[in-house]
Amino acid sequence: MERIADELKKLGVSEFEIFYEERREQPVSFEQNVLQNLESKTEAGVGVRVVKDGRIGFTVSSDMRDPKAIAESAVASAKLGPEAAFSFPENKGFPAISYEGGDWPTTERLSLGKEVVGELSSVVPGLMVGFTASVITLKCRIINSSGLDASYEKPFYLLAAHASGMTETGYLSDGGFAYLTKVPDPQELINRTKERMKRALTLGRIGSGRKRVILAPQAMILMVESLEMGLSGKSVVKGSSPLRDKLGERIMGDKVDIWDDPLHPYLAGSRPFDDEGIPSRPRPIVEAGVLRSYNLDLWSAAKLGQEPTGSSSRNSYKQLPRAEFTNLLMNGGTESLDDIIRSVDEGIIVYDTIGGGQSNMMAGDFSFNVGLGFVISRGEIIGRVKDAMVAGNFYADSHNIISVSKEREPYGPTLLPYVLFDGLSVSVKEQ
């Protein structure tokens, strides 16, 4: 990396940033109840940004043996690149994070896979189980022309389990996934999945109309995705976000409290600094429905005249950074999920959604087919709901949130409660 920096200086570049990432991954995967693949993947490379004649150049390379070629390519790209609206940050010190980490050897993951396949496939004869357990090590280093030279290494773990197949109530598909910096304990995931699948073997009926709807954490992900689009500094600057000019204003109902926490003890998005070198810090996004912060990278922060929020992420060294959530947490309420279910006279609870990401998510709209959900009648779950669509708008409908569960569940790098909405539009196909 230093050699790339030297080559850049030789080319007269005074502002630059070199981002290095090395990712090692060892997934074990079962498909259709059978151990399928064992993989060993390594990917490493650099993304280089330079400022030349007031414009930004960008290049990537997986081969660092020719630093001169990398430097030249970055400089050449600046000719037509975007105008440089920001400067690269200095080193201001970083919070310490200690990852729990831990050993999760291949043999252990193999036997865990067999156990999970056995447990989930036995709920209904003929169910097919997929399972992935992966150990990932990420090394990241950033150096820039403002004197920053920072690096970290973090272990994280992926556990995904999924069962599907034909049952007497139609195709059933359910599971969960955890994305943590500690070795996942699959027991809760297995128990919850088994319980839901058993319940799904009875059908329940409900008519179309405005209903009370509980969205489980895996369905609440849709709200997180909508919010992430609206909070993106880029969308705010470009004017496509419905949240532009809404800082400090009420954008959601007062039961909504949302945090971004890049220092969370075990969710996988934790890190000491973001992918542009800004120190991590937890911050409120929405407090009692009031918008407190956008997700800002260097570019959008400079454009809006605000401080960057440590939200910059690159899915890989091959991509330019963009502002995203790190670990997204929604505060839980005071009631238990069981109490919330008991409070519903007629409604549904939705776990798995199909096609939720297709509506106008930027505007907060959602419209999805219920993959796995249940009819609630007089406070009891009576059976699976089929052929139903639920539609609404998270910004508008969040004002109709009746209660938020105290239980929260991790789903990917999020920790979300169950949320009961009043009066969501439910369309059911009559048989």
Place this chain on the structure above:
Amino acid sequence: MKEFLKKALEKVDAEYADVRLEERLSTVVHMMGPETEEASEKRVLGGSVRAFHRGGIGFATFSRPEDAPRAAEEASRLARLASEGKSERLAPGVPVEDIVPPEIKGRDPRTVPLEEKAELVRSYNDIMLGVKGVVTTNTAYNDLFLRRVFLSTDGADITEERIYARIVLSATAADGSTVQSRHMAFADQMGYETVLNREGKAEEAAKDAVALLSAPKVQGGLYTVILDPIMAGVFVHEAFGHLSEADHLSRDKKMQEIMKPGQVFGIPELNITDKPIPGQWGYYKYDDEGTEKKTVYLVKEGVLTGRLHSRHTAALMGEEPTGNARAIDYSFPPIVRMSATCIEPGDKGFQELLEGIDKGIYVVSALGGMTELEMFTFSAQKAYMIERGEIKGLVRDVVLSGNVFETLKNIEGIGKDTLFWAGGCGKGMQNPLPVTTAAPHIRIKNVLVGGV
């Protein structure tokens, strides 16, 4: 570089292995609103070894060709570890030796200067930004030159090159808190001409986004719908194509029963294929395990006749490989995927399809689509109400959903037109993979539309 790959195959300690080395040279010019986001050229090189031993698959990547032998040892070790208790086979490979040049007909995008590509993007972008009501845009040009070298212990030695070019035109209009977008993309493997002369489309995208702001939301309910060729293509790809991928079937007896050849899936006019169409976005001559892509009739005259296979699924089901084992890049093992999935044209004109629809919806262009086996959900970019056989006002937020098998049987008319569409398909962690759909307008009765 090939000598490293050959050396890797010598290091293999498993029944079978193949090695892929890929070089990717890509160009991106991307504008959002008035600003350029990126104008760059990138080169990425990498490879992987996949070993197969009695049904266990070991897979290891490498970034420098000289590391290929070490990856071969690692993949072999993992394949043996994964083979415990298994005794499966791969369908035999063909020892093909071939060099496949790009399918390109027109100008090679690599010969077009970056300045010219940037100017093209700017011109489309200006058109969209010039339409009143448009607040931002997403205009992107991409090209990719791909060279893939494939060697296997079966004796295959294939070098295949492909050149992709694509232009994405997307306009966003806003009015208060209402935000609407319209996206279009034009892409294939025929040359730079694909991205040219799209000024009319840029204007259409921008005007659609603005018009959608004042369009009412659709009223939910059951409707007879006409899908335009893009939506019909997405429907056949998502709802039916994925069901035809044999990796979902090979060990699942219940699914095999449902997808049993000979079952009636639709009207006699319904023919569904997956085939190699040279020059189209989803085209390749050989798949990522060295099998030449074959034309497969999935449905012939309404009856289920075939499915898509890798060498592994073909062996498990006692059928022939179809050349559908694909990976998005060298860092993933190939899995069963589609190439160009087509509803073959029928005999109905557009007016004939409209006839007799008292209240229906004409659905134009897909925003997205997703299936969970028998259940599907698709959203439209825009749609029009149909009243008494005539196209009426624009509506928005049209999301269609239903059961695939019922919906296929509910297809009641197949148009005589056809249109290719370039899409990006996601499966597992592998997204987006270039695929093509081709379809005419189709008419389907009793479709559930979600809405207010």
